[in-house]
Amino acid sequence: MAEYHGPTPVATVERLSVYLRTLQEAKKEGKEFISSIQIGNRNGFTSAQVRKDLSCFGNFGRKGKGYHIDTLISSLRNILGLGKKWKVALMGLGNLGEALAGHKGFQKSGFDIVAIFDIDTEKIGTKYKDIPVYHPEKLSEIAGKENIEIAIIAVPNSAAKKSIQRVVDANIKGILNFTNVRLPLEKEFVMKNINLASELETISYYLTHPDRICRGV
Amino acid sequence: MAEYHGPTPVATVERLSVYLRTLQEAKKEGKEFISSIQIGNRNGFTSAQVRKDLSCFGNFGRKGKGYHIDTLISSLRNILGLGKKWKVALMGLGNLGEALAGHKGFQKSGFDIVAIFDIDTEKIGTKYKDIPVYHPEKLSEIAGKENIEIAIIAVPNSAAKKSIQRVVDANIKGILNFTNVRLPLEKEFVMKNINLASELETISYYLTHPDRICRGV
DNA sequence: AGTTGTGAATCTGTTCACAGCC
DNA sequence: GGCTGTGAACAGATTCACAACT
Numbered sequence: 001m002a003e004y005h006g007p008t009p010v011a012t013v014e015r016l017s018v019y020l021r022t023l024q025e026a027k028k029e030g031k032e033f034i035s036s037i038q039i040g041n042r043n044g045f046t047s048a049q050v051r052k053d054l055s056c057f058g059n060f061g062r063k064g065k066g067y068h069i070d071t072l073i074s075s076l077r078n079i080l081g082l083g084k085k086w087k088v089a090l091m092g093l094g095n096l097g098e099a100l101a102g103h104k105g106f107q108k109s110g111f112d113i114v115a116i117f118d119i120d121t122e123k124i125g126t127k128y129k130d131i132p133v134y135h136p137e138k139l140s141e142i143a144g145k146e147n148i149e150i151a152i153i154a155v156p157n158s159a160a161k162k163s164i165q166r167v168v169d170a171n172i173k174g175i176l177n178f179t180n181v182r183l184p185l186e187k188e189f190v191m192k193n194i195n196l197a198s199e200l201e202t203i204s205y206y207l208t209h210p211d212r213i214c215r216g217v
Numbered sequence: 218m219a220e221y222h223g224p225t226p227v228a229t230v231e232r233l234s235v236y237l238r239t240l241q242e243a244k245k246e247g248k249e250f251i252s253s254i255q256i257g258n259r260n261g262f263t264s265a266q267v268r269k270d271l272s273c274f275g276n277f278g279r280k281g282k283g284y285h286i287d288t289l290i291s292s293l294r295n296i297l298g299l300g301k302k303w304k305v306a307l308m309g310l311g312n313l314g315e316a317l318a319g320h321k322g323f324q325k326s327g328f329d330i331v332a333i334f335d336i337d338t339e340k341i342g343t344k345y346k347d348i349p350v351y352h353p354e355k356l357s358e359i360a361g362k363e364n365i366e367i368a369i370i371a372v373p374n375s376a377a378k379k380s381i382q383r384v385v386d387a388n389i390k391g392i393l394n395f396t397n398v399r400l401p402l403e404k405e406f407v408m409k410n411i412n413l414a415s416e417l418e419t420i421s422y423y424l425t426h427p428d429r430i431c432r433g434v
Numbered sequence: 435a436g437t438t439g440t441g442a443a444t445c446t447g448t449t450c451a452c453a454g455c456c
Numbered sequence: 457g458g459c460t461g462t463g464a465a466c467a468g469a470t471t472c473a474c475a476a477c478t
Binding site for chain 3: 252253254264268269271272276277278279280281282283284
Binding site: 190 | 233258303322328422425
């Protein structure tokens with residue numbers, strides 16, 4: 001009955017992506033239907049949460065039966081915007097950049113790194129894993145030509161601000177930022193920050209205060 | 218006045234780590250005091266949030282003045298449990314594993330990768346960036362000897378379950394998991410999942426539904 | 435004047451619990 | 457009998473707003 005009830009909680013969106021993976025796994029196991037209880041169990045969520053999350057986007061379930069896996073997979077893919085290939089620019093070809101360029105998971109999910117940008121003159125003009133490497137000042141030009149809509153920032157922290165600015169100037173609206181620089185942006189930009197040291201620091205906190213461990217960390 | 222009010226919100230802990238970095242940056246700029254407003258502005262948080270978060274752990278501020286940077290840095294380091302070196306095991310020496318092994322940020326924050334585990338017989342017995350590589354079945358033994366308390370899982374998804382199980386069996390309580398396998402664990406374990414494809418999928422969602430962009434994504 | 439620390443108010447997200455359907 | 461979808465209750469997190477202090 002319901003459909004769109006105002007902005008969807010970020011947490012819901014993140015779980016959608018988890019559900020999708022769970023469904024793909026269940027499909028591989030040969031299952032045709034799956035219940036919210038099972039989806040929850042496999043991931044440590046409650047079944048009510050799974051149902052509530054899904055109900056934000058439509059009535060996908062069959063009472064007494066659960067969710068038809070194939071149908072739900074394709075619905076979730078649509079909701080998440082995975083029906084198309086996304087072209088991605090990778091900023092920075094250091095350690096992390098190389099790992100990301102070689103990461104199989106991206107392509108499988110429909111994200112294609114089509115251009116790499118690095119200031120190292122030895123790298124510029126060459127290819128890495130078949131992806132051409134350019135000087136960052138070429139970003140706007142290439143992004144326009146190639147229709148790049150997402151950028152991954154994997155430069156050293158010292159270069160982060162400049163690099164993010166270039167991405168914004170090139171009007172690339174989606175940003176996945178691996179540096180520890182946090183830059184508040186205009187609201188039409190979507191930036192997700194992944195800070196590896198922060199993640200370990202959070203773990204360190206909970207190991208140091210085991211009494212404080214609570215819900216899904 | 219306050220001190221410990223029951224379990225600290227996960228979100229607060231994650232922000233603590235952001236504050237710490239902000240303080241270190243401000244210190245480098247030669248500042249001695251910083252206000253909650255400034256900490257907030259640099260990161261896109263409200264000042265009230267910054268104050269509330271910090272007030273969970275003590276009264277660090279001076280009214281009319283702000284927070285003394287050096288003092289707060291050392292308090293936060295204590296709270297986060299960064300007063301010691303943490304020894305870390307890296308599971309998996311593929312693309313991502315190599316990048317993580319070479320990541321400078323970890324060591325700077327006090328996390329030392331002291332052992333790598335991989336099933337590739339060509340790698341076992343060698344060193345990567347001066348870190349010895351062992352067969353995963355050696356994990357318990359080495360972890361005990363070296364006093365390893367944190368593990369990073371960077372193996373292929375297909376090996377994830379087994380790898381996480383080994384870590385649990387070795388009684389390593391802190392886990393940073395880069396695979397897309399989510400495994401509910403006993404509550405004394407602290408597992409943080411980082412799923413690169415999920416992050417991009419979340420971005421994809423918000424780019425596809427620009428009307429739904431909300432608060433700090 | 436400027437800024438903290440915090441109770442109270444608000445807002446957001448989660449869980450409960452059950453009617454309705456298969 | 458089993459499971460969804462959802463309003464209502466609850467829990468948690470954020471923001472407001474102001475007294476207290478420098």
